[in-house]
Amino acid sequence: MKSLSLLLLLPLLLILASPSHVSAKHPRRALALGGWKAIKNISDPQVQELGEYAIAEHNKAAKPELVFGKVVKGETQVVSGVNYRLVVEAKDAGGATGEYEAVVWEKTWEGFKQLISFKPVKN
Numbered sequence: 577m578k579s580l581s582l583l584l585l586l587p588l589l590l591i592l593a594s595p596s597h598v599s600a601k602h603p604r605r606a607l608a609l610g611g612w613k614a615i616k617n618i619s620d621p622q623v624q625e626l627g628e629y630a631i632a633e634h635n636k637a638a639k640p641e642l643v644f645g646k647v648v649k650g651e652t653q654v655v656s657g658v659n660y661r662l663v664v665e666a667k668d669a670g671g672a673t674g675e676y677e678a679v680v681w682e683k684t685w686e687g688f689k690q691l692i693s694f695k696p697v698k699n
């Protein structure tokens with residue numbers, strides 16, 4: 577009995593786990609979830625703007641505010657759009673420079689972006 581229900585369950589689980597099931601709503605935009613790739617040119621204005629955006633978004637939700645310095649490194653991941661995982665240098669209210677890890681999700685064709693996570697980098 578037990579092995580029979582497992583045999584019935586397994587194909588169902590495989591169907592649910594397959595990416596095509598998830599992306600069926602937007603077939604044209606469907607992209608496989610990729611691994612993280614290092615950003616080659618960190619001085620790209622688009623990357624720096626995303627870092628500045630991350631600090632601005634963080635400041636909306638949290639006090640004391642941070643002052644954007646620059647993005648020092650980052651990685652991208654293809655999702656429905658692109659995830660940017662950036663290390664951003666910023667000054668806190670006391671004027672101390674620190675590094676923060678920000679994940680920004682961007683869909684350029686929709687002009688959409690969202691701050692997914694933000695946290696200090698522990699050295």
Ligand SMILES: *[C@@H]1O[C@H](CO)[C@@H](O)[C@H](O)[C@H]1NC(C)=O
Binds near residue numbers: 620621
């Ligand atoms: C990196 O981006 C900056 C700004 O767009 C550009 O001036 C520079 O030439 C780029 N460097 C490389 C190696 O592509």
